[in-house]
Amino acid sequence: MRFTIIASLFFLLIAAGERSAAQESLVHSDSIRITADQTGTVAVPIPTEKAMDYYRSGNIMWIFDILWGILIPVLFLFTGFSAKIRNWAKKISKKWFLIIGIYFVFFSLISFVIDLPLSYYQEFARQHAYGLSNQTLGKWLSDSLISLIVGIIIGFLFLWLPYLALKKSPKRWWLYVGIGTAPFLFLTLLISPIWIDPLFNDFGPMKDKVLETKILALAERAGIEGSKVFEVNKSVDTKMLNAYVTGFLGTKRIVIWDNTLAKMNEPELMFVLGHEMGHYLLGHIWKLIFFFSFLILITLYIAHRAAAALIGKFKHRFGFEEPSDIASLPLIILLINLFGFILITPVGNWFSRSLEHQADQFGLEITKDNHNAATAFVKLQAENLGNPRPGTLYKIWRASHPLLGDRIEYANEYKPWLKNEKLEFEEYFKK
Ligand SMILES: [Zn+2]
16 A cells, blocks of 8 residues: 555655755756856756656656555455454454554555555656666565565554554544654654665765765865765666765765766766755754654644544444554555645645755855756756656645756856855855
8 A cells, every 4th residue: 555645755855865956867868968058057958758758647647646545545444454454463463562563564565465566667667668767677676575574664663653642542642643753754764874775775985086085075165074975876776866965973974876976077966965965954854854743743633533534434344443443554544645645745845845945055055156056957857857847736746846947047047156145054164
């Protein structure tokens, strides 16, 4: 079962860490050329027919995913299948904690199988059809299984917590779970770059030592000291470009996907890293964690009200009478997907776009290199098969980053240092 909203939430949060300028990138630099006038102003490229096709079919897939995220939990509930899974779990153990854990294992395995054809198409077949992926089928499958196992372990260890709140405090559980979301997200973000991400790829030292020195010098100028630079072999999976700055104290790290090193020239890379350092220094991760926790809190409250009404009406078909029954999990997922779509996604995207814009501004101020910032975005557009000017609905529901056309134009225009104006983030820079 797809946790459509939760998945996109985590994507957004991890994106903040950040999958920078990159996000949906793939490389077809042959099909888009960088054009600039004598002043260095870079034109927003017209997307290729292939890019527009990828954009349109992506929108259809997106609508399909939303409906899928509603349909599957509805089937689990109205056929009484969820209650049946709970009965299986109860046959294996009588202990409350274990019933929840065992239910979750069954539920995850069944959902994985149901979703497998869709995941295969979206993550593997479609990406290959558009020339955006380098992944072998074996790697895709093993990555999917690792994700499944990690998900089962995390669910087994933590899912009892919200159910304990549901049991002990049927009226206020949404408040406690909502408040608990912030430390849980914090823990996830702290742990995943160090223990989870290396399960999927190799994080090695930078091969180009001269470039590494320049990156560390930029970091130092931004006031980030004592960080390590890692190069990830992401080219085995995707043609996407990405880099991020994450970690605390001894785990502080600048991570660059090898694709990014291959496709971007040095000044472009410096702008991208300046953008990422902006996220890090301006505390965007914290802002996102608190903002999303608040949105989740509101969503849980609405889900709480709706769940009571739905259970009251359909308890005989659902096969459970209280939300604190673990068989209610598909109902909670259904409601979070539904209200998350209405609230979390559009509001979260709006907030994320504002932070991304700030990071772009930071990257420009520290590099003062308008031309290379703009060409970095053009490369992203080319490699991601991006549409620089998508429609309004796309912007509201799907764009966690400012539109590429707007980013290119901003990169061309923003140069307060030429007018002797004060820079917004000057106090962060060491001279
Ligand atoms: Zn960013």
